[in-house]
Amino acid sequence: MAATLTHIGASGEANMVDVGDKAETTRTAIAEGTVAMRPETLALILSGNAKKGDVLGTARIAGIMAAKRTHELIPLCHPLLLTKVSVEIEPDEALPGLRITALARVTGKTGVEMEALTAASVACLTIYDMAKAADRGMVISGIRLVEKTGGKSGDYKAGE
């Protein structure tokens, strides 16, 4: 069996895949990403956060809102009715930096990998934005699908 690019037709044009005949099932995707930074930048964010939580809180809200706009950003993504989006952000002293985990869920005809990945990416970008005056050298890495359940193509777990 040859793998194919599902969005590319026989003559090479990019188009939205027809999902009309797919079953409506509950589909969940979890994605993650990291923002690596200098230790003092991490300390600054966490101490700023001690007050009212706004750096992490703002990044979380930005990620959730971006998930809802995934089909506007990614040209061939289907619109869908997300039933849940959540974003968690934890400090990771080993990076040092922050680790973002995003979950998206839908009852629908298409998977939500792109929604979870978009939420994680935009949460990372928002952290960059809010801390960039202190540290322009931050790097966003490891944006990837961690896990996916539901849908015809079966479950997926990174690293298996």
Added chain:
Amino acid sequence: MAATLTHIGASGEANMVDVGDKAETTRTAIAEGTVAMRPETLALILSGNAKKGDVLGTARIAGIMAAKRTHELIPLCHPLLLTKVSVEIEPDEALPGLRITALARVTGKTGVEMEALTAASVACLTIYDMAKAADRGMVISGIRLVEKTGGKSGDYKAGE
């Protein structure tokens, strides 16, 4: 001098920084990112690309369009009048995968780092979307600011 989080007020609330008194200058930012994938996925994209270029072309357009919507996605970014956005995508056999470089330019009161980073991120996500049926294990990494010129805070070059 203590570094500070410019978006966080004395009492901890996140708010847009006042840029009203900043000078209107020409500001340019270059950002990059990579999508690492299996060698056969890269071959698939490049061969699909041989026909009509739609994977890379679609990702480039998605990145450019996303740059224009940065202030809608990143909560505390200022709206600005981008005078130029460009996105380049090159294969990198060493990854293996694709390397995305995005440039944003403005004549205005604020920098365009976030616009370049957003363009690079969304181009990466679009590549993921178009090839994910063939390879769910792709990883987006190295989203970072490469270079920035213009503006009061001075020029910046990664690694210097």
Added chain:
Amino acid sequence: MAATLTHIGASGEANMVDVGDKAETTRTAIAEGTVAMRPETLALILSGNAKKGDVLGTARIAGIMAAKRTHELIPLCHPLLLTKVSVEIEPDEALPGLRITALARVTGKTGVEMEALTAASVACLTIYDMAKAADRGMVISGIRLVEKTGGKSGDYKAGE
């Protein structure tokens, strides 16, 4: 039974509630709001309206279009497929001013209170915008849910 903030998790983070297990039912919400103004401002709007109806017509269209974008504006609102939105605007000499009533309906897993409230709010803001050169002292008040039917939490009628 303790009331809770459904959007706030046990550890305090704001996230979208999971509505995946809710039933798809027909849900309707009616919201209202008022714009109080000087009597001569009201007369001006109503006489301008006598010609082609554009002040009230424009506000009505703005409210309807805003209802469709509620999930983009309110961070933790779920996207949904509105089956009907209508906005009515009536003069109220007692205010004096205009009284806006908005109705939103969906067959779906979540209620449409926010859609009706957003439609009413944006219709009010549009009236303010169109008449502000004549009267900057207008006040928008009484934005509230009038009635809601459908959904697990039961029907609601203001004042009961």
Added chain:
Amino acid sequence: MAATLTHIGASGEANMVDVGDKAETTRTAIAEGTVAMRPETLALILSGNAKKGDVLGTARIAGIMAAKRTHELIPLCHPLLLTKVSVEIEPDEALPGLRITALARVTGKTGVEMEALTAASVACLTIYDMAKAADRGMVISGIRLVEKTGGKSGDYKAGE
């Protein structure tokens, strides 16, 4: 001098006013609004807030983001380059409820009243959304322009 509706032409059609000949000046507008609620709802929000500040923080972010989209929501508003938006939310035991104050600033050809009013409105709506499971009877009121400086039409202060 007869007051007029600046958006309505001689024949009654609604159109965007031509601001091409207006001077570029610094313009600031401050708007406010309130969300009245039961005392226990206020207590619930404030105690929830004690943890990580997410109700008020989320509403503040929603207001700021909405200000940037004012010209998409209000049909005849001009797009503009906001240089600053801030939203403050304070408890008011007398309501009881929350009092929202929004400030918008621009260096441009048009005022920013609508941006400040939109920020205040959407922050109020977001509070309603996050607390509505506990209290559907909340009422948003007193959305009004508090103060405006800059621009040809002169400064304005509510109540003067």
Added chain:
Amino acid sequence: MAATLTHIGASGEANMVDVGDKAETTRTAIAEGTVAMRPETLALILSGNAKKGDVLGTARIAGIMAAKRTHELIPLCHPLLLTKVSVEIEPDEALPGLRITALARVTGKTGVEMEALTAASVACLTIYDMAKAADRGMVISGIRLVEKTGGKSGDYKAGE
């Protein structure tokens, strides 16, 4: 039987039609349009296209993305979950120019004529944009519904 304007109520106000009671069926619409231009402009686009296909590829992507935003652009259109959108662009030496065909499909309560027409229109506008420096006299014509299937009002084929 008198034909009526379904969006206009008995008293003349424009409002969204209630589609809550319509059946969920598979609905498809095909629309087309043309961009007439000078023969040398067509040659220029097609030769530019020989390299990487970007004029036609960009227009195709723009049309697909616009279809997803139809309900944001057309005031009384219902939001819906498109299951497929495709755009094809063929040269037509007789015009001379380009002929655009757009297909939209949904499983839902409302038809997708406007989505197909919007995709065709925005693809045409994008072609105009990309070639306008060479030829400002291009004309977009013949934007029409070619065919529609599904839904209560029955199938439709242009010219029958």
Added chain:
Amino acid sequence: MAATLTHIGASGEANMVDVGDKAETTRTAIAEGTVAMRPETLALILSGNAKKGDVLGTARIAGIMAAKRTHELIPLCHPLLLTKVSVEIEPDEALPGLRITALARVTGKTGVEMEALTAASVACLTIYDMAKAADRGMVISGIRLVEKTGGKSGDYKAGE
């Protein structure tokens, strides 16, 4: 001198043109388009219009709002600060149908042809939407630039 496609680079990629060095001048563009329909459809719209003007009023508002979103729809358009947009709609018994004229103006570095063309197109599409239940055979034609002033490339008048 060879005409070129300004959005296409030497290697064929589509990118936004750099307008950073262009002068800020006042630029105006006027575009038009028509919607041809059966005479009874025109009569229906005009009589519906006699009541509150909502078909034509709604189309006009839709066109104005779309002009402000042109850079979101057309991939390589620059964002700009429109200072004026107006849309006029007149019946044309000869078609029979409606003739739409849209004007866009800016003080900026780029022309506003696409904004005027987009306003005209979306106004036409909105008319189609509102009358389609009575007449699916309507055709949108003659979307073209009528006139353009300002900017380095000089003035343009269709047919000269």
